Amino acid sequence: MSDKLMPKDFATSQEVRWCPGCGDYAILKSVQKALADGGADPANTAFVSGIGCASRFPYYVETYGFHTIHGRAPAIATGLKLANPELDVWVVTGDGDSLSIGGNHLMHALRRNVGLKILLFNNEIYGLTKGQYSPTSRVGTQSPSSPAGSVDTPVSPGQVAMGCGAHFFARGVDTDKVGMSHVLQQAHAFVGTSFVEIFQNCIVYNEDVFADFTERKTAADTQLHLKHGEPMLFGKHNDKGIRFNQDSWSLEVVDAMTSPDEVLVHDEGNAVVARMLIDLHMPVAMGVIYRQPAVSFEDAFYAHHPSRMKRKKSVRDLIKGPNSWTVD
Amino acid sequence: MNRNNDLESIVIRIAGDSGDGIQLMGSQFAVSTALAGADFATFPDYPAEIRAPVGTTFGVSAYQINLGGGPITTAGDAPDVLVAFNPAALRVSLPMLDKGALVIVNNDTFTARNLAKAGYNKDPREDGTLNDYQVVAADISHLNLEAVKEYGLSKSEGGRCKNFYALGMLLWMFDRELPSVQEWINRRLAGTPTMRDANIKALHAGHAFAETTELSANLSQIRLPTADMEPGDYRSITGAEALALGLAAAGELADRSVMFCSYPITPASPLLHRLTHLAELGVGTFQAEDEIAAICAAIGASYGGMIGVTSSSGPGIALKTEAMGLAISAELPLVIVNWQRGGPSTGLPTKTEQSDLYQAVYGRNGDTPIPVLSASTSGECFEMAIEATRIALRHMTPVILLADGYLSNAAEPWRIPDLSDFAPIATNPVPESDESPQRRAFTRDAKSLGRAWVTPGMPGLMHRIGGLEKDINSGHISYDPANHQRMTDLRAAKVDAVAEFIGDQLIEQGPDSGDLVVVGWGSTYGPIYQATRRTGVSFIHLRHLNPLPRNLGELLGRFDKVLVPEMNNGQLTTLLRANFRVEPVSFTKVTGQPFLIRELVEKIEALRGEAA
Numbered sequence: 001m002s003d004k005l006m007p008k009d010f011a012t013s014q015e016v017r018w019c020p021g022c023g024d025y026a027i028l029k030s031v032q033k034a035l036a037d038g039g040a041d042p043a044n045t046a047f048v049s050g051i052g053c054a055s056r057f058p059y060y061v062e063t064y065g066f067h068t069i070h071g072r073a074p075a076i077a078t079g080l081k082l083a084n085p086e087l088d089v090w091v092v093t094g095d096g097d098s099l100s101i102g103g104n105h106l107m108h109a110l111r112r113n114v115g116l117k118i119l120l121f122n123n124e125i126y127g128l129t130k131g132q133y134s135p136t137s138r139v140g141t142q143s144p145s146s147p148a149g150s151v152d153t154p155v156s157p158g159q160v161a162m163g164c165g166a167h168f169f170a171r172g173v174d175t176d177k178v179g180m181s182h183v184l185q186q187a188h189a190f191v192g193t194s195f196v197e198i199f200q201n202c203i204v205y206n207e208d209v210f211a212d213f214t215e216r217k218t219a220a221d222t223q224l225h226l227k228h229g230e231p232m233l234f235g236k237h238n239d240k241g242i243r244f245n246q247d248s249w250s251l252e253v254v255d256a257m258t259s260p261d262e263v264l265v266h267d268e269g270n271a272v273v274a275r276m277l278i279d280l281h282m283p284v285a286m287g288v289i290y291r292q293p294a295v296s297f298e299d300a301f302y303a304h305h306p307s308r309m310k311r312k313k314s315v316r317d318l319i320k321g322p323n324s325w326t327v328d
Numbered sequence: 329m330n331r332n333n334d335l336e337s338i339v340i341r342i343a344g345d346s347g348d349g350i351q352l353m354g355s356q357f358a359v360s361t362a363l364a365g366a367d368f369a370t371f372p373d374y375p376a377e378i379r380a381p382v383g384t385t386f387g388v389s390a391y392q393i394n395l396g397g398g399p400i401t402t403a404g405d406a407p408d409v410l411v412a413f414n415p416a417a418l419r420v421s422l423p424m425l426d427k428g429a430l431v432i433v434n435n436d437t438f439t440a441r442n443l444a445k446a447g448y449n450k451d452p453r454e455d456g457t458l459n460d461y462q463v464v465a466a467d468i469s470h471l472n473l474e475a476v477k478e479y480g481l482s483k484s485e486g487g488r489c490k491n492f493y494a495l496g497m498l499l500w501m502f503d504r505e506l507p508s509v510q511e512w513i514n515r516r517l518a519g520t521p522t523m524r525d526a527n528i529k530a531l532h533a534g535h536a537f538a539e540t541t542e543l544s545a546n547l548s549q550i551r552l553p554t555a556d557m558e559p560g561d562y563r564s565i566t567g568a569e570a571l572a573l574g575l576a577a578a579g580e581l582a583d584r585s586v587m588f589c590s591y592p593i594t595p596a597s598p599l600l601h602r603l604t605h606l607a608e609l610g611v612g613t614f615q616a617e618d619e620i621a622a623i624c625a626a627i628g629a630s631y632g633g634m635i636g637v638t639s640s641s642g643p644g645i646a647l648k649t650e651a652m653g654l655a656i657s658a659e660l661p662l663v664i665v666n667w668q669r670g671g672p673s674t675g676l677p678t679k680t681e682q683s684d685l686y687q688a689v690y691g692r693n694g695d696t697p698i699p700v701l702s703a704s705t706s707g708e709c710f711e712m713a714i715e716a717t718r719i720a721l722r723h724m725t726p727v728i729l730l731a732d733g734y735l736s737n738a739a740e741p742w743r744i745p746d747l748s749d750f751a752p753i754a755t756n757p758v759p760e761s762d763e764s765p766q767r768r769a770f771t772r773d774a775k776s777l778g779r780a781w782v783t784p785g786m787p788g789l790m791h792r793i794g795g796l797e798k799d800i801n802s803g804h805i806s807y808d809p810a811n812h813q814r815m816t817d818l819r820a821a822k823v824d825a826v827a828e829f830i831g832d833q834l835i836e837q838g839p840d841s842g843d844l845v846v847v848g849w850g851s852t853y854g855p856i857y858q859a860t861r862r863t864g865v866s867f868i869h870l871r872h873l874n875p876l877p878r879n880l881g882e883l884l885g886r887f888d889k890v891l892v893p894e895m896n897n898g899q900l901t902t903l904l905r906a907n908f909r910v911e912p913v914s915f916t917k918v919t920g921q922p923f924l925i926r927e928l929v930e931k932i933e934a935l936r937g938e939a940a
Contacts (some may be wrong), residue, residue: 011791014804046784048628061791064784066631067794068624069654075621079628079636080784082614083587087632087784105624108617270832301614304607309585309634311610315577316747318609322515322562323508324744 008030010042012062013129018053023200026061027121031090033183035063045088048077050102052094052113053128054121054200059285071102074109076255077116078169078297085298087189091118095136096126097154103135110164112297119156121174123202124209131205143205144251157197158278158289162271167276168194170288174201174213179225186288192296213284224280231256231263234283242280244273253283266312270290339392339406340498341879343392343421343436344413345382346389348729349491354391357738383437384443389418408923411494413437413468415446420459432497434490436469454468466537468494475533476526483521490529490939505779506535512598565742567706567735568598571665574713576609577664581634581714582721582753585610585627588637589622594677596641596667600819619644621665623651630660631793635717639665641670641733642684643853657697658793658820659779661720661727663713668732668850670920679920680734682850684894688728689874695816697823699723700874702730702854707742709735711750712871719755722829723822724778730873734851734922756780756791759937766791770803776829777822826875832878838866841886842934847912849900851871852893852923859928865936873903881908889935891915893928 008034018024035045045063049055050121051070058065070103073091081089091097091109098106098120109116125143131146136157140149161169168190172183180198187194200209220236234258239265241256251273252264257266267273272291302308345351367626368642381387392407409430412418414437425431433453443451444551452458453465477488492513499506510528579586586601588611590596603613612634616622619640626636638648645666655662668684670676688700699719703712709731716729758780759771769791770781781787799806800814838845838860845866848856853869859869868883869877884890884904890912892901900916915931917923 042790043787045786058794062790064790065794066658067792069650069794072620072624074652075616075624076628077616077630078621079589079625079630080632081586081628082612083585083629083632083634084783084785085635104617105621108621134524146351163884283541301612304414305612307608307610309587309612311580311585312608314747315573315609318576318606319563319573319744319747320561321563321565321569323512323593324561326561327557328558 004039005036005042007036008018008219010035010040010062014059014062016060019204020152021203022053023123023202024054024121026177027119027198028057030055030172030184031119032061033177034181034188035061037181038185038188039089040188040274045079046077046090046092046248048080049092050094050097051128052097053202054094054119055097056094057092071097071099071100071243072105072249074102074105074114074116074118077120078112078114081115082301085115085302091116091216093118094127095120095122095124095134095157099157099160103160104290107160107164110161110193111165113167113294114163114297115191117187117190118193119187119193121200122197123200123206124154125202125206127202129203137206138154138209141206156172157195159275161195162275162278162290166195166290166291167294168288169278169290170194170196171199171284171286172196172212172222173199173219173286175214175216176219176286179223180235183287186291186306190293190297190324191290191293194258212283222283224277224278224283224285225252226266226268226285226289228266228268228288228291230252231260231265233263237280240283251280263272285308331359334823334887340390340409340411341390341407341421341424342413343388343390343417343499344411345417346387347382348389348413349488350391350413351387352502354393354398365395365637371882379734381445381581383414383416383442385416385420385446387416387889390417390421391727397789409498411498413490413494413806415442415448418452418615418909419446419448421435422452430464431458432464432466432624434468435465435675437469438821448801458517466497471533471537472530475530478521479526479529481522481526481746483918486526489523489527491532492527493534494611496531496536496540498848500535500538504617506531512826538694545714546658555760557741559743562741563744564739565710566598566737566739567709567731568602568737570742571599571703571709571713571729571731572606572928573601574612575603575635575637575663575749576606576611576715576716577710577750578714578753579610579653580747582635582755584665584755585634586637586640587612587613587614587626587634588627589614589616590639591616591622592621593641593644595680596639596644596665597668598736599639599665599667603857606704615776617762619647620651623648623655623662627651627655627658627660631656631658631783633781633785634660635663635721637665639667641667641677642671642687645684645687645728646691652698653692653696654692655726655793655794656692656698657797659724660793661717661781662721663716664726664728665713665716666728666730667736668730670918676920678733679918680732680922681853681895682732682852684730685849685873685894685896685899685903685916688730695819697820698874699725699727699798699823699826699872701727701871702873703735703848704850704869704871706735706738706740709747710742714750715871719826719829721753721755721781722773722776722778723826723926724756725782725822730850731851732851732899738851758786762792764802765789765800766803769793772927775825777818826872827878829879830872832879833868833870833872833883837861837867837881838864840866840883844891844932845884845887845889845931846891847904848893848894850894852895855923855925855928856893858925859923859932862925862929863936870900873900876903876907881910884908889913891932891935893917893931895923 022027048056050073133141133143170183172180243254245263249274268291413433474491526838623638625640630636670681703709716727720727849870892912893915898914
């Protein structure tokens with residue numbers, strides 16, 4: 001690619017058909033920008049999705065794209081990545097697609113560390129099927145299938161990831177261009193499975209479910225943007241920090257002005273702190289929460305195929321087996 | 329001594345506890361027999377429970393070998409020789425024997441406790457149960473332990489050597505050579521020199537014992553003629569081995585790598601195991617987290633330009649059906665192997681059946697036609713794997729290849745084919761044109777209707793595919809009603825087009841018209857071949873089940889009666905009725921055991937009697 005591609009070069013001719021005001025529009029823009037900024041080669045990039053609103057995504061990105069079946073995108077993407085490890089393979093999924101019907105495949109992609117960039121659009125609701133509660137819906141969510149409020153405890157995408165042995169977990173908010181740009185760049189560059197939870201606002205069925213921490217006016221006080229090696233500071237004037245409470249074994253907010261030494265410094269490789277950051281409620285942790293590089297599945301797979309899956313021998317050489325005989 | 333009036337073959341059944349290493353012994357015997365030039369076939373029969381309680385009838389594992397000089401196509405009917413390692417094995421196997429058969433029993437296991445576990449009130453060696461048989465009672469456990477004493481093994485390690493002790497006995501009885509078995513033990517147990525030496529010792533001791541005791545006299549009359557086989561190089565092969573080599577050969581013929589994705593299931597796993605050894609042939613294996621992931625990863629690999637293959641048995645195939653629909657819709661090549669077993673649900677995992685024909689031909693949501701092939705013999709799994717891949721790549725469609733549990737494990741002598749006899753497998757080229765990549769990806773070959781295989785990584789051809797209906801021209805998503813009709817018709821026409829390439833159905837043997845034709849498919853080939861050979865009636869065996877060969881209807885019309893034996897409740901019969909104006913006589917068997925030749929002969933004779 002001699003000419004640098006622009007975000008618009010990653011848009012297709014297809015009319016985007018999400019609901020007006022859907023958070024997916026902003027995510028699409030951020031991804032197209034991340035592809036352009038990252039110098040992605042459209043011919044060497046593939047988006048694989050399952051079923052759901054989020055899974056329409058591949059139709060709108062001018063790369064290769066495969067809109068598959070409900071929940072199975074990580075499995076299909078794994079086969080694709082094995083067949084051609086040179087490809088940049090992205091998986092776009094939703095909370096129902098990846099944590100309900102496809103939970104098993106997400107789990108195994110994460111623990112294998114397959115070279116996939118998995119973008120989870122979490123809106124805590126089923127959109128495409130018209131608003132039923134999802135596995136990330138909070139207890140009490142009223143929906144067509146739970147008019148009296150849902151009773152099941154929601155799953156935490158981040159804790160699922162950590163439990164599965166994920167090596168990269170990050171978070172962003174659909175409309176936060178700066179935060180998304182950073183997170184997508186990091187996810188793109190990671191070797192192995194990068195799992196990104198994007199808080200996505202479903203304007204029709206679950207509007208403003210994340211408003212308590214995504215509202216622009218208050219975001220500085222409700223979001224903690226993590227950077228490796230930097231203190232965990234937030235607030236309009238970076239006047240608040242996060243410290244570890246040794247009595248309760250939990251994270252808590254501290255006044256960074258009066259107790260600057262108590263503020264934790266973010267270490268992406270610390271799995272214990274990562275788990276606590278995932279559960280932190282106010283502020284909500286954003287950015288790369290956990291990153292622990294390890295050999296990718298495809299690299300380990302090909303280590304057992306020194307010929308890179310190329311034929312080294314003919315069937316003719318092996319077909320006889322050790323015990324053949326001749327009949328004259 | 330053979331009740332099948334089939335003097336050229338001898339059937340040996342070796343039975344014991346599933347933990348006794350029975351399967352190992354049987355397969356080794358098959359190899360050594362093949363090396364001596366006799367035609368043979370094997371039929372394993374092992375319990376679903378891994379290591380069921382010792383000494384019980386449901387823990388009995390057995391291996392059956394048909395040994396002889398004629399064209400042997402089944403593992404035999406009633407055994408001529410039974411080796412029973414314990415009372416339970418005797419109790420389970422004895423009803424299968426005809427009077428006059430030779431029974432070798434292991435005296436050491438005939439304790440009061442084992443007799444009770446097997447359900448014997450009295451010792452069958454003494455109460456007249458065995459009066460009608462030739463009996464060789466030997467202290468096999470004890471003799472074997474004595475033989476291997478010098479190696480200082482534990483009792484259980486030493487005990488396992490008794491398989492080779494008994495094998496030594498049998499090899500002597502049937503004039504077989506020791507060196508090939510010994511060489512095999514050397515290779516197989518190279519890492520454990522003590523076990524290796526002990527087993528070799530046991531083998532020789534058993535051989536010597538048979539030679540120097542009276543039991544040799546019982547079988548001294550037996551001399552096996554060398555089979556009258558077509559000249560060429562031969563080897564022993566199971567269906568799993570042949571299918572593995574066939575997939576690798578298909579990759580070579582198509583000049584593509586093969587990515588095999590599966591989840592372990594009985595009796596399909598041997599194929600996965602075999603393929604892990606074929607990396608040098610450009611074959612990769614991926615053990616997925618479940619059946620759905622297995623087919624999905626295979627689809628992903630096909631999307632990426634490799635030949636995606638998945639394999640399972642009925643229950644696993646059921647889980648894969650939604651993904652098959654995706655491959656049909658997205659028009660990606662895929663080979664799906666089904667090693668059928670007894671159903672429904674978990675059914676009879678280790679027993680054979682051919683009851684997934686409806687599932688293969690009809691079992692998906694929507695109008696989702698799929699080519700269906702079946703392999704008739706272990707060796708034929710090789711060429712059917714190539715044929716399935718050829719169809720998948722030519723028509724850009726998933727293809728189902730039906731095999732079964734019997735074929736997976738059964739060994740037969742196989743004339744090693746020359747790869748040069750197989751035409752290269754072609755793929756549809758990407759058309760040079762100024763049209764959009766989306767449209768170019770769905771440009772079709774006029775005859776096969778297969779589309780171009782455009783894969784990520786190809787410059788300038790970025791496009792989108794998926795399970796939503798697409799416009800027949802542009803390849804973009806389309807909800808247009810008339811377009812859906814056209815696409816449904818196109819998918820049907822594409823599978824129908826397979827028939828243009830597969831050639832006419834041939835008659836296996838017998839006259840090309842007459843009063844009766846027997847129509848079979850799959851692993852019933854062996855017994856049907858034998859039964860029709862003996863009765864002289866015509867035999868048609870189907871390898872293509874969807875679409876059926878173009879001339880099949882006309883061919884069936886030449887016969888007054890059509891007999892369809894199958895190991896299910898009449899599925900091919902239904903398929904034939906649905907496609908042709910025939911009213912076949914259905915002859916079914918779902919006991920988990922293959923047809924006996926004589927069952928078929930009786931049925932054929934009865935039908936002829938009606939006609940006369």
